[in-house]
Amino acid sequence: MRKQCVFGPILSRRLGSSLGVNLVPYKTCNLDCVYCECGATLNLSIERREYLPTMAVIDALQEAALRLRGYPPFCVTFAGWGEPTLHAQFGRIAEAARRIFPKEHLVLITNGTLFARFRELLEEIQVFDLIIPSLDAGTEAVFQRINRPHPSLSFAEHLESLALLRQRFAKDIWLEVFIVEGLNDAPEELLALRTHLAHLRPNRIHLNTLDRRPTCTWVQAPSRERLEAIAHFLGGEVIPSFHVARISPQATGHELSGEQQCAPRECHSTPR
């Protein structure tokens, strides 16, 4: 059980040495993205529940802190086998992580869809230093095709959720856009997406694409040149293979940076 809750540290392309925190059993999410590199969603749920025992997660964090004494990770990252904000005790676990790792950056990787429906999350996220949500579509039709959401979740609610996140979270937001060739890369879709991004005002826009086996085998990555062109159009950057992790001083009170080696993509879909 504890191995399910806390994993790593892994070397992340964006975050450096990152201790992962997983709050849900494989594979529990309110989306079933065609590109998910963790596999198809087995439990498509939009219910907040105590999916993994809260004390097991907190105990695993304490054990990890002891194990890593003298070699602390750069970040403690809530990610894992599905959507972490679905956990009913997410806020309590995040507070515990803050206490157990007071100096490390606390990062949340989320699909960003639940802040409008569960407004308590807007308080629960305040202990984080950095939030990395996703937005892959410019329209409802493409949202349905690429993210295959729980039937009760609309694209308008996803946008409202991200807008509330921006309003209420003053620290860094790095918004991730996953590009699937032939699905969300049409000019009119990208234009709609760019309009939403201008409204949402993330601190950074990160373009991502496939580098592992997707849930749907027909999913194709665009060429590097095409991805670079889309990143330019959207005002973002392609997630680099080598990166200097840099979280702004207002997020943490001090700026930190550290060059890291290429590593597996950090993703809310996969603990690695």
Ligand code: SF4
């Ligand atoms: S990519 Fe993330 S949001 Fe999409 S199905 Fe996988 S875990 Fe859920």
